[in-house]
Amino acid sequence: MITFPNAKINLGLHVTEKRPDSYHNIETVFYPIPLQDALEVSLSQQTESPYSFYQRGAAIEESPDENSVVKAWQLIKEDYPHIPAVHIHLFKHIPCGAGLGGGSSDAAFMIKMLNERFSLNISTEKMEEYAARIGADCAFFIQNQPALATGVGNIFEPIAVSLKDYFLVLVKPEDTVSTREAYTAITPHKPEIPLKEAIGQPVEAWKELLTNDFEQLVFPRHPHILAIKDKLYDMGAIYASMSGSGSSVYGLFKEQIPFVDEKFVGCFCRQRELLI
Numbered sequence: 001m002i003t004f005p006n007a008k009i010n011l012g013l014h015v016t017e018k019r020p021d022s023y024h025n026i027e028t029v030f031y032p033i034p035l036q037d038a039l040e041v042s043l044s045q046q047t048e049s050p051y052s053f054y055q056r057g058a059a060i061e062e063s064p065d066e067n068s069v070v071k072a073w074q075l076i077k078e079d080y081p082h083i084p085a086v087h088i089h090l091f092k093h094i095p096c097g098a099g100l101g102g103g104s105s106d107a108a109f110m111i112k113m114l115n116e117r118f119s120l121n122i123s124t125e126k127m128e129e130y131a132a133r134i135g136a137d138c139a140f141f142i143q144n145q146p147a148l149a150t151g152v153g154n155i156f157e158p159i160a161v162s163l164k165d166y167f168l169v170l171v172k173p174e175d176t177v178s179t180r181e182a183y184t185a186i187t188p189h190k191p192e193i194p195l196k197e198a199i200g201q202p203v204e205a206w207k208e209l210l211t212n213d214f215e216q217l218v219f220p221r222h223p224h225i226l227a228i229k230d231k232l233y234d235m236g237a238i239y240a241s242m243s244g245s246g247s248s249v250y251g252l253f254k255e256q257i258p259f260v261d262e263k264f265v266g267c268f269c270r271q272r273e274l275l276i
Helices: 070-081 103-119 124-132 181-186 195-199 203-209 214-221 223-234
Strands: 006-018 022-034 038-041 051-057 086-093 147-150 155-157 167-172 239-242 249-253 266-272
Touching: 006 195, 006 239, 022 167, 022 195, 038 051, 038 103, 051 070, 070 086, 070 103, 070 124, 086 103, 103 124, 103 266, 147 195, 181 214, 195 203, 203 214, 203 239, 214 223, 214 239, 223 239, 223 249
Parallel strands: 051 086
Antiparallel strands: 006 022, 022 147, 038 086, 147 155, 167 249, 167 266, 239 249
16 A cells, blocks of 8 residues: 655744743644655565565665654554554655655654554544654644644644645755754744734735744855745745745745756755645
8 A cells, every 4th residue: 555645834934932841832834735755555474573664765864763654653553453564665755854744744644544554443633643642743744734733833723725826846955954953042932913814815925924933043054045045036936935944945936937946956946736
């Protein structure tokens, strides 16, 4: 059985306060995009191990035991020990460390696929509970629809946002941004315009209204990332932003842009038509 975990972008991102547990409360809109990994699970004849894991495509620094897909398997296996041994094959296409939620998506899609493949009859709410144990934003990918996320990125409210009339240009430079360091260095604050109000305005107004707090921290340290955002606007983007804490940057365009890859030599760059 095979499935295709997709990435997400952040439409606005505010870090509103630091919590007593040292985490941060945020508000952001998670929006699914058609950039996908490939995840396959097949039955194994091996008896010495409950699973085997193989990963191809983009490099991942973590060990197999630390991979979010394996963590998802272990959570489900713990509560459903009758599940037989499996081979897990993951092809990574979504860049890592990009603010695109690739690892979280892989885990959520693994939970959904195991539920379907082995007829576990796990409710959506329970699947979200499993996913939340792996990562704050992981549960978003269970329903995988545009959502306003608050709390630590784990409280979701459906939101009526559609970008189906736009093309997305997504750029991932070689620069890397540590999410942990970004949150440590940022100063939380309440936005002047609540995100829910800003996101309700026309996309053409987002440039002045919709902000990502991490840009103020990241751009001075990584001017190349700022240069990418500026270039997207020079190319005619209606709106451009860094996703998450970086380092990927995206632009929304009304029309398809020709020869986009040539403008970002040395970067992972893809153009997609948004369908939701």
